[in-house]
Amino acid sequence: MDRQTSSDMEKASIHNIEEVALHGHAATNIKDGQSLFHIDEAKERALRRKIDLRILPTVALLYLFCFIDRANIGNARLAGLEKDLGLQGYDYNILLTAFYVAYVVFEFPAQVVNKWIGPGKMIPILSFGFGLFSLCMAFVQSFGAAVAVRFCLGIMEAGVFPGIAFFLSRFYRKDELGFRLALYIVCAPLAGAFGGLLASGILKIDHIGPYRTWRNIFLVEGIITMGIALISYFILPDRPETCKWLTPEERLLAEARIKSENVGQTEVVDALHSKTLWSGVFNPTTLISATIFFFDNIVVQGVGFLYPTIVRTIYPGQTTIQLQLRTVPPYVVGAFTTLLTGYLSFKTKKRGLYMVLSAPFMIIGYAMYLGSMDPHVRYTAAFMVAIGAFSFGALCTAWAAANVTSDTARAGALGTVVLFGNCGGLVSTWTFLPKDSPRYVPGNAFNLCGSTVMLILSAGLWAWQVRENRAKAKGRDDWRIEGKTQAEIEALGQKLPGFRYAY
Incomplete structure (x- = not known):
């Protein structure tokens, strides 16, 4: 061949x-x-429904508790963590930073391991690890110990988000992937809502053995995560070819339909080669999507960590449990819009359109934060930001995944997008500083500018891909395949005349 x-x-x-x-x-x-x-459309629909029911609930539950275990420190802060550990000044921001330093450093290596060993095996292992270190937070007695545990938590969580996206890309077509990513990424805003409700319920427990208040949050949530991870190890297949709950005919269909979208490729899961991996990293769509996700994650992670604190500045007279409950509604709205844009993306086979439509909500929200200190205006602004911000996680990763032509390149593309996103998370730990309370002008102004950049980049990438597709349709790249062997053809990737950018 x-x-x-x-x-x-x-x-x-x-x-x-x-x-x-x-x-x-x-x-x-x-x-x-x-x-x-x-492909028989009826058979494909039946296959897709079967994969949806077997895989999506498991990965969604894992990511839900991944995000809860990451962001529950914001709920613990309201419940007395700072006082008990003697945190002062910027200590809380340093505690948040420790997580993201590990997350960023280990992000891409973790994705390479996902490709090498297989995401179906690695995701449960990593999930068990972050549940374990979340549990360990219940036992810390000092600032230094808390920093060490948060750093280890970052190592474990580094490969989960890109790993799940990579895992799903082995089972779904490019236009199907965005909605399926949304079905688990929606767990980020749901984690804010559910995490607040769960924390409120846990805080009503007087003690668990010798442990009280915020320690109970980490104790209970860590144990739940570890249990889910153990079960998922026996549920998640690594790829359709090894999936025991698919019939032989369904496995063939599952493999063939994914291969049919990778122009020039002869394998669904190719061997790990560094050149192919880097081609996915330095793909223009990957880099622009990653930059958009960088700015978006500054917003999303800032909301996860600091929204409870912002709510406290809006409603200073309410109890801790009342404040926890106040954080829930904007997350619910954010979850709804994430699912809506993901579903519309699936049906219309577009991604850029919904990113262009989402960014203005963030711009309006941060303009409201900057323009008013009225509690009702600022609480409304939280809803505007949630409507715009949370949908980008699925759309950015889906856009990058849809514009590469091999499994290895997809691993590199998704690892890069999420790496940039977590760099944004690292920045977010320093955008809302105690000295800027209660208005937080620098943080809100930065996010306003970032949201504007997201709008410009989304529209620009969309326009560029439309132009490139027109040039390809006119035969611009036909000469590239003349006299080439199959190996040389596979290496061309987006330069193949039959490749079309998916926007």
Whole structure:
């Protein structure tokens, strides 16, 4: 197959699914990108529904507690963590920073390990680890110990978000992926809502053994996470080919339909090669999507860590439990819009459109924060920010994943997007400082500017991809495949004439 030239492949005709699903066989015409086999739509819908029901609840639950275990420190802060550990000045911000330093440093290496070992195995292992270190936070007695535990938590969580996105990309088509990403990424705003409710309930427990107040939050949530991770280890398959709950026919269909969207590729899961990995990293769509996600994550992670504190400045006279409950409604609205934009993206096969529509809500929200100290205006601003911000997690990762042509390149692209996002999380730990309370002008102004940049980049990338597709359709890249072997063709990626940017 390696010596098959472009002229040979252009003569390829429609094949059956069994043939194109075999290792070493292409599933698309490299010149026009058209599939070389026909799929029964009813069978594909049934397969997709089966995958949805088996995989999505598990990964959504894992990510829910991943985000809860990351952000529950904000709830613990309201419940007395700072006082008990003797935190002063910027100590709380340093505590948040420790998590993100580890998260950023280990992000890309963790994604390479996900590719090497397999996300179906690594995601449960990493999830058990972050549950364990969340549990350990219940036992810390000093600032130094808390920093060490948060750093270890960051190491464990580094590979979970990109790992789940990479895992799902092995089971779903590019246009299906955005909505499925939304179905688990929605757990970020839900974690804010559910985490606040759960923390309120836990705080009503007087003690668990010798442990009280905020320590109970980490104790209970850590144990729950570890239990879910253990169960998921026996549920998640690594790829369709090894999935025991699919029939042999369904496995072939699952493999063939994914291969059909990777123009020029002959394997669904290719071998790990550094050149291919870096091609996914330095893809223009990857880098722009990653930059957008950088600014978005400054908002999302800042909300997760500091929204309870902002609520306290709006409603200073209320009890801790009342404040926890006040944090819930904006998260619920954010969760709804995340699902809505993800679903519309799936149905319309567009991503850039909904990013362009979402960014103005963030701009308006931060303008309201800067323009008024009225509690009702600022609480409304929280809803505006939530409507705009939370949907970008699914849309940015889906946009990057849809514009590469191999499993390895996809691992690199997703790792890069989430790496940039977590760099934004690191920045977010220093955007709302105690000295800026209660108005937080620097943090709100920075996020206002960042939201504007997100709008400009989203619109710009969309316009560029439309222009590139028009040039490809006119035959600009046809010369690139002349006389090439299959190995050389696979290395072309987005330069293939049959490749079209998915925007």
